[in-house]
Amino acid sequence: xxxxxxxxxxxxxxxxxxxxxxxxxxxxxxxxxxxxxxxxxxxxxxxxxxxxxxxxxxxxxxxxxxxxxxxxxxxxxxxxxxxxxxxxxxxxxxxxxxxxxxxxxxxxxxxxxxxxxxxxxxxxxxxxxxxxxxxxxxxxxxxxxxxxxxxxxxxxxxxxxxxxxxxxxxxxxxxxxxxxxxxxxxxxxxxxxxxxxxxxxxxxxxxxxxxxxxxxxxxxxxxxxxxxxxxxxxxxxxxxxxxxxxxxxxxxxxxxxxxxxxxxxxxxxxxxxxxxxxxxxxxxxxxxxxxxxxxxxxxxxxxxxxxxxxxxxxxxxxxxxxxxxxxxxxxxxxxxxxxxxxxxxxxxxxxxxxxxxxxxxxxxxxxxxxxxxxx
Amino acid sequence: xxxxxxxxxxxxxxxxxxxxxxxxxxxxxxxxxxxxxxxxxxxxxxxxxxxxxxxxxxxxxxxxxxxxxxxxxxxxxxxxxxxxxxxxxxxxxxxxxxxxxxxxxxxxxxxxxxxxxxxxxxxxxxxxxxxxxxxxxxxxxxxxxxxxxxxxxxxxxxxxxxxxxxxxxxxxxxxxxxxxxxxxxxxxxxxxxxxxxxxxxxxxxxxxxxxxxxxxxxxxxxxxxxxxxxxxxxxxxxxxxxxxxxxxxxxxxxxxxxxxxxxxxxxxxxxxxxxxxxxxxxxxxxxxxxxxxxxxxxxxxxxxxxxxxxxxxxxxxxxxxxxxxxxxxxxxxxxxxxxxxxxxxxxxxxxxxxxxxxxxxxxxxxxxxxxxxxxxxxxxxxxx
Numbered sequence: 173x174x175x176x177x178x179x180x181x182x183x184x185x186x187x188x189x190x191x192x193x194x195x196x197x198x199x200x201x202x203x204x205x206x207x208x209x210x211x212x213x214x215x216x217x218x219x220x221x222x223x224x225x226x227x228x229x230x231x232x233x234x235x236x237x238x239x240x241x242x243x244x245x246x247x248x249x250x251x252x253x254x255x256x257x258x259x260x261x262x263x264x265x266x267x268x269x270x271x272x273x274x275x276x277x278x279x280x281x282x283x284x285x286x287x288x289x290x291x292x293x294x295x296x297x298x299x300x301x302x303x304x305x306x307x308x309x310x311x312x313x314x315x316x317x318x319x320x321x322x323x324x325x326x327x328x329x330x331x332x333x334x335x336x337x338x339x340x341x342x343x344x345x346x347x348x349x350x351x352x353x354x355x356x357x358x359x360x361x362x363x364x365x366x367x368x369x370x371x372x373x374x375x376x377x378x379x380x381x382x383x384x385x386x387x388x389x390x391x392x393x394x395x396x397x398x399x400x401x402x403x404x405x406x407x408x409x410x411x412x413x414x415x416x417x418x419x420x421x422x423x424x425x426x427x428x429x430x431x432x433x434x435x436x437x438x439x440x441x442x443x444x445x446x447x448x449x450x451x452x453x454x455x456x457x458x459x460x461x462x463x464x465x466x467x468x469x470x471x472x473x474x475x476x477x478x479x480x481x482x483x484x485x486x487x488x489x490x491x492x493x494x495x496x497x498x499x500x501x502x503x504x505x506x507x508x509x510x511x512x513x514x515x516x517x518x519x520x521x522x523x524x525x526x527x528x529x530x531x532x533x534x535x536x537x538x539x540x541x542x543x544x545x546x547x
Numbered sequence: 548x549x550x551x552x553x554x555x556x557x558x559x560x561x562x563x564x565x566x567x568x569x570x571x572x573x574x575x576x577x578x579x580x581x582x583x584x585x586x587x588x589x590x591x592x593x594x595x596x597x598x599x600x601x602x603x604x605x606x607x608x609x610x611x612x613x614x615x616x617x618x619x620x621x622x623x624x625x626x627x628x629x630x631x632x633x634x635x636x637x638x639x640x641x642x643x644x645x646x647x648x649x650x651x652x653x654x655x656x657x658x659x660x661x662x663x664x665x666x667x668x669x670x671x672x673x674x675x676x677x678x679x680x681x682x683x684x685x686x687x688x689x690x691x692x693x694x695x696x697x698x699x700x701x702x703x704x705x706x707x708x709x710x711x712x713x714x715x716x717x718x719x720x721x722x723x724x725x726x727x728x729x730x731x732x733x734x735x736x737x738x739x740x741x742x743x744x745x746x747x748x749x750x751x752x753x754x755x756x757x758x759x760x761x762x763x764x765x766x767x768x769x770x771x772x773x774x775x776x777x778x779x780x781x782x783x784x785x786x787x788x789x790x791x792x793x794x795x796x797x798x799x800x801x802x803x804x805x806x807x808x809x810x811x812x813x814x815x816x817x818x819x820x821x822x823x824x825x826x827x828x829x830x831x832x833x834x835x836x837x838x839x840x841x842x843x844x845x846x847x848x849x850x851x852x853x854x855x856x857x858x859x860x861x862x863x864x865x866x867x868x869x870x871x872x873x874x875x876x877x878x879x880x881x882x883x884x885x886x887x888x889x890x891x892x893x894x895x896x897x898x899x900x901x902x903x904x905x906x907x908x909x910x911x912x913x914x915x916x917x918x919x920x921x922x923x924x925x926x927x928x929x930x931x
Contacts, residue, residue: 474756545792546892 179518185371188415220414242366245379252387257306263503291452292319320459329359350420376409427521618711641706647684720744732830762885
């Protein structure tokens with residue numbers, strides 16, 4: 173089976189699984205317990221926290237709070253930072269942000285949406301124009317999870333602070349972390365990451381935040397994570413996260429070059445009579461969005477699956493037109509007909525060139541065959 | 548003091564010589580509903596009393612029993628010895644805290660020293676002495692306290708009645724083949740026929756890869772909801788992808804739904820005969836969509852040679868169907884946004900009033916028998 177849906181989730185790294193397994197079996201203690209065994213685990217979590225944080229930020233200015241997923245980290249940022257005035261974001265955000273800001277709207281906070289460029293990146297002029305003295309939070313995705321468009325979040329954060337230095341800036345970095353070179357500068361107040369997109373486990377994420385920023389917890393209880401995220405820590409998941417993060421950052425450039433090669437192969441060899449490439453050339457090479465002409469994405473997804481290729485789709489098969497198409501793809505200005513045929517191919521460092529060659533063959537054949545039937 | 552459940556049935560008491568058959572099926576269905584829960588069902592003069600169960604399961608059992616077709620009303624009662632003091636102790640537990648009430652006694656034990664009216668007066672009087680927030684209203688009381696004095700020296704005391712789903716016991720009115728989609732209507736149509744005592748088998752048509760596995764799972768879940776009322780069911784699944792592709796390729800696209808429904812009816816009839824079903828059931832409602840006009844129904848119905856087609860929703864508005872769907876617990880599943888096969892290749896302007904001559908001309912472009920055989924060969928059967 174060829175797996176090209178790594179933006180949805182990645183296969184857990186086997187080496188990391190083996191190294192972390194002891195935290196499921198032998199070292200099962202509660203890290204908050206006062207006896208030595210528990211304290212040892214507490215130290216292990218502290219080490220993991222530091223290792224993961226230092227991959228993209230400095231521990232002098234930033235701290236890392238473990239969460240149950242990227243969505244929880246996004247929720248912490250939105251509900252922690254957007255408590256008054258207005259919040260500025262885009263229609264290109266992941267649902268974790270989009271649904272959260274809509275909930276904020278229900279609670280009386282004004283939500284403003286900046287325009288997207290055709291590649292899915294945020295139109296910075298539009299964004300900055302929406303910020304005023306009442307803007308409490310700006311939240312912008314780092315790498316668009318459907319098109320792979322990269323937003324220069326350090327630069328945008330700087331521009332946001334220049335317009336209103338009291339506005340908080342958050343970025344969802346789930347599709348960027350462990351994949352593209354990046355270090356957080358001090359203008360970014362909060363940044364969300366997730367383990368299972370880089371070979372870690374589902375159910376493990378984190379919010380990196382500026383140390384001096386005070387936010388209120390979503391989950392209260394035993395006071396873990398400095399009181400910001402209570403609940404007994406998922407030691408196994410955290411240790412897997414640490415291992416996967418360290419591995420990814422030790423080979424970041426090499427992986428990037430490899431994945432770029434895969435991405436370029438598809439761009440060059442996918443039949444342009446049958447497909448249009450949606451992702452911009454400067455998008456993250458880990459995500460490649462294409463439009464199949466005249467065939468619904470989900471139909472191709474099923475047929476490709478039957479032929480041994482797993483891919484993602486930008487549209488869901490739905491009788492409700494409003495729900496059928498991706499909000500993000502529409503926000504990029506793609507028309508309804510094209511939005512119907514959007515497919516998302518996403519890679520990992522483990523994806524081989526041969527797999528991608530076979531995938532292109534399957535995709536070309538499938539769409540050609542299906543078009544003949546449906547025309 | 549022991550908890551018991553009194554079950555009163557609907558129309559069965561109107562039956563004549565075959566009443567025993569209806570009662571036997573009714574008891575079997577109650578036994579199926581209570582499977583896995585310890586209990587005993589006893590028949591007592593036109594109703595059933597369920598005893599010998601763990602009182603912690605009372606609500607669970609009532610929940611299951613009230614969905615058994617044939618159940619008119621239920622009461623959770625307390626079984627006590629037939630002495631006024633014991634009866635009154637039970638009455639205190641079921642009596643309201645305020646408002647109007649009346650006591651309604653049935654005295655099967657004619658040796659009991661007080662007659663029904665005297666018992667009503669005695670128990671009612673004691674209750675008024677105990678709680679001055681209560682008053683008696685024998686015409687339109689807010690609460691009725693029931694007392695059944697039985698011949699065996701015990702009495703049943705109960706409060707207000709719980710409504711059951713009504714209808715006739717499933718299995719007393721033959722078997723039907725329900726054409727089930729993932730929508731709102733067809734599960735309701737199945738429910739209504741099961742309510743009149745009909746056993747159900749279901750047939751669903753899918754168009755993979757144009758439809759997805761979630762759409763099929765949705766239908767399985769709808770069949771499970773239906774099965775709770777119909778004492779189980781069987782779901783047959785048939786792939787009609789190639790039929791749709793052939794219609795798309797060879798026929799006027801505006802006839803897609805008209806022609807497809809004729810294929811569905813033929814497949815359903817062939818399966819019904821194989822399974823011993825005596826009719827086809829559809830969720831069609833007159834005029835609801837393009838294919839559900841009288842001409843559309845004539846077209847799809849004309850291919851069914853030897854079975855009646857029951858369309859129990861034909862005269863219902865959509866809102867009425869939705870209300871029934873909600874009541875049976877299917878609505879939240881039905882509105883999940885997964886396409887069933889009908890919307891693939893959907894024409895922009897479907898034929899609303901198809902003329903038979905045109906339909907036959909379009910259909911003549913297809914190898915109907917070969918397509919039917921091919922579709923039938925994809926049949927999968929799932930026991931729900």
